Amino acid sequence: MHRNEITLSQEVGGKRKIVQDSTESVRQRGLALNDRTLAAISLSIAAVERDTGLSKDTLRVWERRYGFPAPARDGLGERVYSLDQVEKLRVVKRLLDAGHRPGRVVPLPLADLQHLADQTVGQPQRGLASAPASSDLRANLALIRAHDMTALRAELLRLLSRYGVGRFVTEVVAPLNLAVGDAWIRGQMEIYEEHLYTEVLQVVLHQAIAGLPEPAEGDGPRVLLSTLPGEPHGLGLLMAQAVLALEGCPCLSTGVQTPLWDIVLAARACRVDIVALGFTGCTPPNQVVDNLVELRAKLPPGLALWAGGSAPVLHRRPIEGVQSFATLDTLPAEVQRWRAARASP
Numbered sequence: 001m002h003r004n005e006i007t008l009s010q011e012v013g014g015k016r017k018i019v020q021d022s023t024e025s026v027r028q029r030g031l032a033l034n035d036r037t038l039a040a041i042s043l044s045i046a047a048v049e050r051d052t053g054l055s056k057d058t059l060r061v062w063e064r065r066y067g068f069p070a071p072a073r074d075g076l077g078e079r080v081y082s083l084d085q086v087e088k089l090r091v092v093k094r095l096l097d098a099g100h101r102p103g104r105v106v107p108l109p110l111a112d113l114q115h116l117a118d119q120t121v122g123q124p125q126r127g128l129a130s131a132p133a134s135s136d137l138r139a140n141l142a143l144i145r146a147h148d149m150t151a152l153r154a155e156l157l158r159l160l161s162r163y164g165v166g167r168f169v170t171e172v173v174a175p176l177n178l179a180v181g182d183a184w185i186r187g188q189m190e191i192y193e194e195h196l197y198t199e200v201l202q203v204v205l206h207q208a209i210a211g212l213p214e215p216a217e218g219d220g221p222r223v224l225l226s227t228l229p230g231e232p233h234g235l236g237l238l239m240a241q242a243v244l245a246l247e248g249c250p251c252l253s254t255g256v257q258t259p260l261w262d263i264v265l266a267a268r269a270c271r272v273d274i275v276a277l278g279f280t281g282c283t284p285p286n287q288v289v290d291n292l293v294e295l296r297a298k299l300p301p302g303l304a305l306w307a308g309g310s311a312p313v314l315h316r317r318p319i320e321g322v323q324s325f326a327t328l329d330t331l332p333a334e335v336q337r338w339r340a341a342r343a344s345p
């Protein structure tokens with residue numbers, strides 16, 4: 001069966017009819033379906049695994065440990081899950097991805113889970129309310145939800161030319177990222193919509209960077225940007241690259257998930273002064289620290305190692321030989337500091 005496909009059994013003209021459908025389209029057409037039809041929808045454990053990203057083992061363990069999910073059994077004694085249970089599992093999965101523990105979230109009723117999702121993202125309009133161009137951002141969010149990527153690109157390019165690269169990155173893109181992430185936690189945005197958004201934003205940020213003057217020969221610091229394996233988020237990195245390029249730094253990016261040893265090789269071959277990495281909370285804290293300690297030991301002592309992003313561990317306590325950045329605001333001053341240190345004998 002195709003991904004997310006489920007079995008709908010409907011009574012049609014007195015006969016039982018089996019219909020294959022996806023949970024996505026059932027959700028979208030939900031209002032058109034009557035309660036009897038919805039009650040008849042059931043998913044196999046394999047379909048639930050595909051739909052939620054929760055493994056069959058996890059589903060069975062939770063059933064034993066927390067009494068949820070509580071699947072019915074079909075004629076063959078196999079587990080079958082109602083649409084309501086799958087909806088709740090999707091919310092649970094989002095909260096787990098955002099860092100909550102199963103013991104805390106799985107036993108909660110759906111209303112409490114939704115409340116927890118709201119608390120997890122903080123203020124209801126976190127990203128939007130703080131942005132000077134909040135009405136523009138609301139419009140951009142609506143374009144993502146409408147899947148109008150052509151209009152989104154045009155709108156972002158308009159904001160880029162209105163605010164300039166620096167303000168565009170910190171005042172338009174940063175709050176929009178927060179708003180998109182929050183919408184996903186709340187279940188108002190799907191992962192494929194995050195992908196659509198990322199693709200458009202990458203094009204616009206690359207265009208912004210390409211439009212900046214080339215650094216003069218001999219300008220520094222030369223910066224190599226990347227993320228390590230396990231960290232798929234590259235927008236923070238691209239935003240950092242835009243700010244660095246605006247400061248006149250020659251930048252090289254290997255994109256996301258470059259093996260540690262390749263970063264060492266690239267840093268040496270490209271004669272960079274700084275290696276700059278991005279981390280979100282998706283990379284386990286121990287992995288962040290271990291990787292940074294290992295990389296620090298493998299890089300020449302004179303080469304700076306910068307680490308930015310929302311991974312909490314970066315900002316908890318300093319890692320020797322690593323400079324951490326919680327936002328992009330301090331980046332220009334740090335570039336100046338690097339230049340001043342190089343200029344002084």
Ligand code: B12
Nearest residue numbers: 097174181194233234235236276278281308309310325326
């Ligand atoms: C787009 C996006 C995706 C895209 C990424 C595509 C890509 N090529 O980048 C896709 C769809 C692939 C994705 C996947 C996932 N994502 Co995602 N994603 C996002 C989103 C909306 C923006 C991504 C991003 O790059 N953020 C990172 C940067 C822009 O933000 P930042 O870390 O706060 O960094 C700031 C500064 O620190 C600085 N900075 C960042 N890096 C650097 C580097 C340097 C050198 C410097 C100086 C500064 C700096 O710049 C930023 C300024 O705003 C965020 C929402 C958010 N709030 O960020 C979620 C988010 C990061 N994703 C999240 C999650 C949970 C996931 C998934 C597990 C599930 C999902 N949402 O699909 C998977 C990961 C799968 C895996 N293999 O691990 C969570 C992480 C939660 C946590 N535990 O911390 C977030 C925060 C959403 C949320 N609100 O929960 N995601």
